[in-house]
Amino acid sequence: MIKRVEKNCKIPEIYDEFQKHNQVKNLSEQTIKFYYWNLKPFFDYLSSAKINSISEISKDTVNDFILEQKQKYDNSISINTHIRAVRAFLYYAMENNYLPSFKIQLIKQPEKVMETYSDDDIKKLIIKPNIKSCSFVEYRDWALVNYFLETGNRLRSVINIKVSDIHITERKVILHITKNREEIETPLTKTLLSILPPYIRTWGLSNDSYLFPSVTGEQLTENAAKHTIAKYNVKHGVSITSIHAFRHTFARNYIVTGGSSFKLQSLLGHKNIEMTKHYVHLFGEDLAKDIDQHSILERIKPTSNRLSKSKRCL
Numbered sequence: 001m002i003k004r005v006e007k008n009c010k011i012p013e014i015y016d017e018f019q020k021h022n023q024v025k026n027l028s029e030q031t032i033k034f035y036y037w038n039l040k041p042f043f044d045y046l047s048s049a050k051i052n053s054i055s056e057i058s059k060d061t062v063n064d065f066i067l068e069q070k071q072k073y074d075n076s077i078s079i080n081t082h083i084r085a086v087r088a089f090l091y092y093a094m095e096n097n098y099l100p101s102f103k104i105q106l107i108k109q110p111e112k113v114m115e116t117y118s119d120d121d122i123k124k125l126i127i128k129p130n131i132k133s134c135s136f137v138e139y140r141d142w143a144l145v146n147y148f149l150e151t152g153n154r155l156r157s158v159i160n161i162k163v164s165d166i167h168i169t170e171r172k173v174i175l176h177i178t179k180n181r182e183e184i185e186t187p188l189t190k191t192l193l194s195i196l197p198p199y200i201r202t203w204g205l206s207n208d209s210y211l212f213p214s215v216t217g218e219q220l221t222e223n224a225a226k227h228t229i230a231k232y233n234v235k236h237g238v239s240i241t242s243i244h245a246f247r248h249t250f251a252r253n254y255i256v257t258g259g260s261s262f263k264l265q266s267l268l269g270h271k272n273i274e275m276t277k278h279y280v281h282l283f284g285e286d287l288a289k290d291i292d293q294h295s296i297l298e299r300i301k302p303t304s305n306r307l308s309k310s311k312r313c314l
Contacts, residue, residue, distance in 0.1 A: 009098055011046060014054045015039070018092045028181060038085035041069070054093055059102040062086065066107065076109035083107070115242055116249040122149065124236045136203060136215060141232040143199045144212050144225075148243065150189045152250030152268055154179060155243050159220045163200055164207040168193060175269075184269050 022032055045065045051057060065086070069079045087104040094101045117125070125145050129138045147158065153175065160177040167173070171193065175184040188196070196211075205211070210219050220228075230241035247268070254264050 009054045010052060011043065011054050011057075014093055014098055015043075015089065017096075018089055021092060026181070035085050035088065038082050039089055041065075041082050042086045042089075054098045057090065057093075057099060059104075062090070062104055070107070076107055080106045080109060114248040114252075115240060115245040116252050117149075117238070117240055117245055121238045121240060122249075124238055125149075125233065127236070131202060137228065138232075139199065139202070140212055141228055143195055144229065145232065145246070146195050147192065147212075148246035149250060150192050151186050152247045152254075153186060154247065154269070155222055155225055157184075157269075159210070159212065159222065159225055161211040162207070163205050163209050163211055166196060166200075166211065168197060178269055180269060182269075186267065 019032060019035065022035065042065055045068060046052075046057070046061075049061070049064075051061065066079065066083065069082060073079055083104065083106050090099060090104060093099045126142070126149070129142050131139065144158070147153070151173070157175045157178050161173060161175065165174045165176070166188075168188075171188045172185045173188060175186060178184050199205075200211075205213070209217065212220055212225075214220050214224065226241075226243055229243050233239075233241045251264060251268060254267070255261075
């Protein structure tokens with residue numbers, strides 16, 4: 001196959017082509033912005049190194065950029081975020097024969113500890129408010145916390161749920177806005193089925209209403225949701241304020257209670273099993289705590305450990 005050689009293509013030209021390619025692939029606006037912001041440090045480095053053409057970039061260029069990043073930041077997560085963007089951009093250039101192929105690897109980073117809510121935290125958070133005296137915000141936040149704990153859904157998906165997406169008879173909620181941009185059905189537990197209908201009726205939410213709206217009936221923004229849940233948690237004596245920690249807590253509970261990793265993958269909306277396996281790896285040690293409860297031999301014990309005299313081996 002004849003390969004084209006583009007020796008004098010300027011980096012901004014290839015970047016524009018790369019982003020156009022991403023738009024054609026129907027990547028989300030969030031992903032487009034991710035590349036914009038996280039490629040900026042790399043482009044700044046190239047400019048300082050007087051590298052203007054795409055063909056001037058080599059593996060050494062990338063390695064030097066990574067070393068510069070390590071001098072600037074003592075945070076492997078931030079550095080890897082930049083490397084992921086650089087890798088996607090340069091791999092696009094390689095696939096289109098603007099560059100010879102070479103591998104770009106992430107730097108090693110310490111295992112991230114996933115924050116989860118303890119049972120004591122959860123007990124404090126799910127105390128039902130007095131409907132006669134509580135405000136809409138308090139009741140909504142209580143329902144929202146229960147929803148997060150029972151579904152593990154991402155915040156962005158949840159703030160986009162409308163009342164019409166809740167199907168009580170079929171025991172499911174339909175998520176239209178997801179990370180993978182695919183519609184997902186999430187099953188509703190008995191607990192949620194006992195919480196959501198009264199919540200909807202009490203506040204007179206219509207089918208077109210957002211399930212968890214602002215006081216004015218508008219859609220909650222991600223920042224507003226984070227702020228209100230942080231305030232709710234602190235008020236209930238819980239120091240953890242992360243909404244994403246509810247997702248981790250859901251996954252941990254599902255794993256330690258014997259749930260299937262393949263079902264968990266579907267429930268969490270993971271595109272592949274690898275991230276789900278990461279959860280299993282992190283929380284798998286908790287499985288040993290209750291292992292005796294699942295022991296066959298503990299459940300089925302012999303009536304006697306002693307052999308009768310007549311059957312005793314000679």
